Amino acid sequence: MATPLLLPSMMCADFGHLAEEVAALEAAGVDGFHLDVMDGAFVPNYALGLGDVAFICEAASVPCDVHLMIERAADHVQLFADAGAQIIYVHSESDPHIARTLLKIRESGAEPGLAINPGTSLDTVRTLLPLVDHVLVMTVNPGFAGQPYLDFVDEKLERLIALGAEMGFSVVVDGACSPERIATLGSRGADGFVLGTSALFGKDRPYDELVRGLRAAWLGTWHPTPSVSEWLQ
Known part of the structure; x- marks a missing residue:
């Protein structure tokens, strides 16, 4: 099993030094x-x-x-593809013709992704899965960083991981992705994790140290020390 992808949520970055943030995060791996x-x-x-x-x-x-958390997402797909987005996630609730929008994303040159809110049932979106390359599973309610993980999403997440292995789409977890959850859900087959304030930003620690810790968490070699325990606060 490949190491899960680590994907910083840039809404949490320091926008006063955005170029430096991008460079430092890339250098961290x-x-x-x-x-x-x-x-x-x-x-x-x-x-x-x-x-x-x-x-x-x-x-x-x-x-x-x-990740387009906007109304009328279809009207903006080409703009974001032209801006350089390689994957575009949309929500089924944002568009009465979501299947057409997913096809429009592919036509734009980007890879289509479906974002699934905590309160959205898998049965509601099951028929859309053949149209996507990626699924973003929200484990917090969308809109704000720093929210607690919603455990009831785990069952849906595990079903999506199984479907992804069968149908060929990746499954990325977005929301309160702590080292422990990266270790647990990565071992269950999640392909990637969006990193926000639970694991990466606002920790007053070098990004490379934090990223190494997250890789080690997934490999089962990570153990909290007094200093690293502050990372989890």
């Missing part, structure tokens, strides 16, 4: 960047805009995905 776009309507918050996405995609040498 992250596998890509996760870019959240919020419009204040589909979710009750605002996050990255098109210019932010274009800047990060231009600065990065690793893949960038965009």
